[in-house]
Amino acid sequence: MNRRILTLFAALIPIVVLGVGGSMVTVPFVALGPGPTVNTLGEVQDKQVVDVRGVPLDPTSGHLNMTTVSVRDGLSIFEAFGFxxxxxxxxxxxxxxxxxxxxxxxxxxxxxxxxxxSESNAEMAVMRYLHLPTAVLVRKVTEDGPAKDALRVGDQFVSVNGAPINAPKDVVGAVSAQPPGSQVAIVVLRDNQEQTVSVALGARPGDPGKGYLGINTGEGARQPMQVTFNLADIGGPSAGLMFSLALIDKLTPGELDGGKFVAGTGTIDQEGKVGPIGGIQYKMIAARDAGAETFLVPAGNCNEARARTPDGLRLVKVDNLEGAVKSLDDLNAGRDVVGCG
Structure with missing residues (x-):
């Protein structure tokens, strides 16, 4: 009996060790897979994902979904094998x-x-595509920077110390020309009202002899139009194309998606060029699982996408914003579009 018990224990020990090790020892890998997909025409936490104010909007329906890749870290041996x-x-x-x-x-x-x-590029690409006026805007205010109590995200620059602002470089030039400690008068449009604020300049990091506001600027829609993107906890540049399309859909007559379920991905620059992204196969799975029928694919991802297309998902090749809009118009009219085949 003792020998049998000892033999049994001897046989169980490797199994127990394997079970403990497999569930507790982590591997130097991460698992990539389908992530959340969000309708850029819809709402998140009671806010429009692409919120446009100050101008008339055209009704929208259907889906223009951005897609993401999930990343799972800290995997055990068993978890990695399961994925x-x-x-x-x-x-x-x-x-x-x-x-x-x-x-x-x-x-x-x-x-x-x-x-x-990606948000600011999408806004600027649409302004240029629709030939709408643009302005220099405050995009970010550093929490401990000199302008933290004076400027707000979305403020539109009019002038700095009397010098008109027509491009982001004008802000840098006007501020850098003043030494740290100087008071500068900044005229901005805030909620369509002109305001003058005063800021005591700090020292520019890396060049302490020049003045510094502690802000990021960029070009975007000119007031009274105001565009806000309300999507948090997502990183990377790949939502640019779908943000652009949602903004165009709201500003122009008709429905880009034809009231149907379109998803896609792709970076975008301010000229409207669409760039490739990573994880295309996982984004297509997420889109198809959510109900998408059509998926917009950056031209640079077409070969990879074609090899891993989920059943029932139509791929549409996209080089730029103008081409994406034309392809959606053609789909709605029943005309042929360029796929990834």
């Missing part, structure tokens, strides 16, 4: 997503900055 078997996830070395020479906070800040840039 690998799922068929909807992939494992990549952790260092590809979280470079070891950067902290998690630095990576998150970079992703958030990319997302913020």
């Amino acid at each position: 690998w078997l799922s068929g909807e996830h992939g494992l990549v070395p952790r260092a590809e997503v979280y470079p070891p020479n950067k902290s998690r906070e630095e990576i998150d800040r970079s992703n958030q900055q990319d997302f913020s840039d």
